[in-house]
Amino acid sequence: MDCVIFGLEGDELKVLLIQHDEGPVEGQWALPGDYVRFDIDLEEMPSIVLKQLTGLENVFVELFDVLGKINRVTHQRVITAAYFALISTEKYELKKGLEARDIKWMDIHNIPKLIYDHNEIINRGYEALKLKLRREPVGVELLPRQFTLTQFQKMYETILDIKLDTRNFRKKILKEDILIDTNQKELNVPYRAPNLYTFNAEKYDTLKAKGYFLNIY
Amino acid sequence: MDCVIFGLEGDELKVLLIQHDEGPVEGQWALPGDYVRFDIDLEEMPSIVLKQLTGLENVFVELFDVLGKINRVTHQRVITAAYFALISTEKYELKKGLEARDIKWMDIHNIPKLIYDHNEIINRGYEALKLKLRREPVGVELLPRQFTLTQFQKMYETILDIKLDTRNFRKKILKEDILIDTNQKELNVPYRAPNLYTFNAEKYDTLKAKGYFLNIY
């Protein structure tokens, strides 16, 4: 199981990578992952790895691919289930674990050469994320619990690499009624204090259950 | 690897199932599938199984899930990659193979109890198909090479379990310009002979590459 962990930092979409400290790939960078334990459901594996690395639980995780070419890993036949995870930049502390020499967020547009086919996995994960974001507001998972409309818009712009018209975007989002106005303002900004919103998960889940999609462009 | 093979027969969406003839699940119905061979890329497995069962090649196949709960198979730990395949009702001949006692198309809404979690796999495959069909006209893969607009509309209605307005549907599809008018008519029908179309794959692929989606409702 390998995990493409996405995070937003400023105007950049980042992926969490680790540097191996032992074995045949010592010193090389890679996606976090692990062999599927025989006593653990496959779908539990991403949560276990994420807990170890970031201390975070209840993170948004989704399977997006399975890689099974014969020679994708050099020394043995390995089939990997590839998940992506979206984590909020609010608070977490990176713990590299025993087998890692280093752990680092890297810009999605500037990933070094990784082991095996991990660059390919990241590319596919990114495509899967973009595809999903075009019909569902999954990007809220990357934002703090409370966020401004500008942050929300920038999240779309950063991930999808597009420019959105602010007035039209706000009109659309507010009309859809999936954000809750907290009536609080962001403090300590050297300009007009923006309003803070939270995501209305219940409302959105109801819409989604009815087959509704939130299409941005 | 297990495979949910979809086909259209009349107004019904069907799934191809086989009845095992040996082993611990003798006599029980199941999805076609096989253990992943060590000398074969995982993604080649569905084609191999499909070739055996139907004689068809170059069939539309896509991964939609991976099932990996500890006890999903009773006697050992098995993780399965689940693919769906869309096959045209034009012509194929079912060959049940050596290990199967019988092979049969079954209505998606009337599937008997299958081995392990295969009912669950079918449900998930059906959901994946519906989701995909709502933005891409993958359903053409279920139709003959030449088809009428009515067949095309019925395909959407059958799979998505909805009713579409014929005039609006035709207007939309023809405006999108992804069907090619063959200028041929269906013969031997006891009513006004309908026009036949083929799918304009090149045109559609161009649109798709630009990020276009064909949304039906």
Add this chain to the structure above:
DNA sequence: TCAAAAGTGTTGATATTACACCCATGC
């Protein structure tokens, strides 16, 4: 008072919906 981002409305173009009748064919 200035810099920086927040916030807001209107208009024209486009797309979507709702809806009912005539047409062509084989029997």
Add this chain to the structure above:
DNA sequence: GCATGGGTGTAATATCAACACTTTTGA
């Protein structure tokens, strides 16, 4: 000539796209 599905147009409504200025705040 009749039964069967094939094929078509229009008007009302909703959605989308383009576009620029005023407001608030802290420094």
